[in-house]
Amino acid sequence: MPSVSHAATEASAAKAPCPRCNVLLVTFDALRADRLGAYGHSKPTSPAIDELAARSTVFLRNLSQSGSTISSVPSLHTGKFPHTDRLLDDGKLRDSEDTLAEILSRAGYRTMAVIAHRYASCEWGGCQGFEKVDSDYEAPEAAETTLERAHKMLASNDREPFFLWIHFRVPHTPYAPGRDAFLAFYDGPDDAPKYYEGESPNAPIPFQTQRLLRAYRERGEPVTNFRALGGRLDLTPSIVSQLGALYDGNVRAGDTAFGKLLKSLPAEQADRTLVVIASDHGESLGAHERVGHNTLYQDVVHTPLIVHVPGRKGARVEVPTMNVDVLPTVLAAVGQPVPAGLRGVDLLGSLPPRTRPILAEYSNGQVIVIDGWALHSGRQPHLFDLRTDPGETKNVAKERPDRVRDLEVELEAIRESVDEKAAEREDTPVLEKLRALGYISDDQPVE
Numbered sequence: 001m002p003s004v005s006h007a008a009t010e011a012s013a014a015k016a017p018c019p020r021c022n023v024l025l026v027t028f029d030a031l032r033a034d035r036l037g038a039y040g041h042s043k044p045t046s047p048a049i050d051e052l053a054a055r056s057t058v059f060l061r062n063l064s065q066s067g068s069t070i071s072s073v074p075s076l077h078t079g080k081f082p083h084t085d086r087l088l089d090d091g092k093l094r095d096s097e098d099t100l101a102e103i104l105s106r107a108g109y110r111t112m113a114v115i116a117h118r119y120a121s122c123e124w125g126g127c128q129g130f131e132k133v134d135s136d137y138e139a140p141e142a143a144e145t146t147l148e149r150a151h152k153m154l155a156s157n158d159r160e161p162f163f164l165w166i167h168f169r170v171p172h173t174p175y176a177p178g179r180d181a182f183l184a185f186y187d188g189p190d191d192a193p194k195y196y197e198g199e200s201p202n203a204p205i206p207f208q209t210q211r212l213l214r215a216y217r218e219r220g221e222p223v224t225n226f227r228a229l230g231g232r233l234d235l236t237p238s239i240v241s242q243l244g245a246l247y248d249g250n251v252r253a254g255d256t257a258f259g260k261l262l263k264s265l266p267a268e269q270a271d272r273t274l275v276v277i278a279s280d281h282g283e284s285l286g287a288h289e290r291v292g293h294n295t296l297y298q299d300v301v302h303t304p305l306i307v308h309v310p311g312r313k314g315a316r317v318e319v320p321t322m323n324v325d326v327l328p329t330v331l332a333a334v335g336q337p338v339p340a341g342l343r344g345v346d347l348l349g350s351l352p353p354r355t356r357p358i359l360a361e362y363s364n365g366q367v368i369v370i371d372g373w374a375l376h377s378g379r380q381p382h383l384f385d386l387r388t389d390p391g392e393t394k395n396v397a398k399e400r401p402d403r404v405r406d407l408e409v410e411l412e413a414i415r416e417s418v419d420e421k422a423a424e425r426e427d428t429p430v431l432e433k434l435r436a437l438g439y440i441s442d443d444q445p446v447e
Helices: 006-015 047-053 069-078 100-106 143-156 179-185 210-218 237-264 323-333 401-416 420-424 430-437
Strands: 022-029 057-059 110-115 132-134 162-171 224-228 231-235 273-279 306-308 315-317 358-362 365-370 373-376 382-385
Touching (some): 022 069, 022 237, 047 237, 069 323, 132 143, 231 237, 382 401
Parallel strands (some): 057 315
Antiparallel strands (some): 273 306, 358 365, 373 382
């Protein structure tokens, strides 16, 4: 493991905004940035997160490094790109990689993890570097249950500073917030057919839609065949809208648990705890005729990143950022030296330039975003102008070949910047692993 000199540690601590603070990293599985009030959502999905965000630095244009948990979580823990830097061996984080938990453990932190989803668990390297782990989750696990396990973990801790990572399953499927929560976010007509009603309610698995589909066919709504996790699904606009309400209910469940977690921290402990809110990926919610994730469109890779430093004023940052920035930002904030060779940067120091290349990837495809342009690589490159087309609906690659070439040059430079050890590794295609697990299907390609 890399060693750091005492002088380097002292120098880092002198500049740190929260030296030797506790670190609380909270990740929500499949959370889109734009479903939080802090990111402009009009519905009250996230009052607790929004309250903290008002006292925190909110990075408005953050991207996760992949559209699936398996490849995104290792990137968040290491500050490196999942496939370009060949972090994974048969889908699992390589033991040789240094994680945030390992670095903080060597610095004297008690490292703890509470995990509520298989694809973030020890099986895939999610526990690497944590001294105490509770991955005994229910499947699927409600946010309140994860919160109970987090409370037990905190109660069992007898040492500070600590680093606690909590990975909530919500708002990932199944979208099952309960009837009242669904109705709170549903804004369709009262007499419309909907979830949680009828002799055979379709909840809690929202993709069981035959009753609703028949009802909306009879009403003359158009039916579209959507790509979904594990296959395809016929849906109508009203059903897609209801799926959004169910998803919002799941977001609110996670937010409620998060709010209770913060309130449970003693005041003196909260005053010395750095809090980071992030997500492994977002959710399509009908965009690009998809339900689920496992793509590299903005609806899936645009995720929240909120960093709360006790005593620091709130700010909203438009400069593009990435999940790989979490590790160096946390280390710098608590006064620990930031290792060399990372893809991420300290976001609480000098912000990176707006023209910094932002990358998300699978083993068979990448998207690079620079200065408002998004290029999806592949046999047929797709180029989108996010300033005028944030939903990525119009491919302008043929109209702007110059921009395609510019971004391809930048993408190639990233590929060529891999260190020698990483370049020697064989990177097992994670998509093949995901298909073998039944997590995605062959008719759901990555763009």
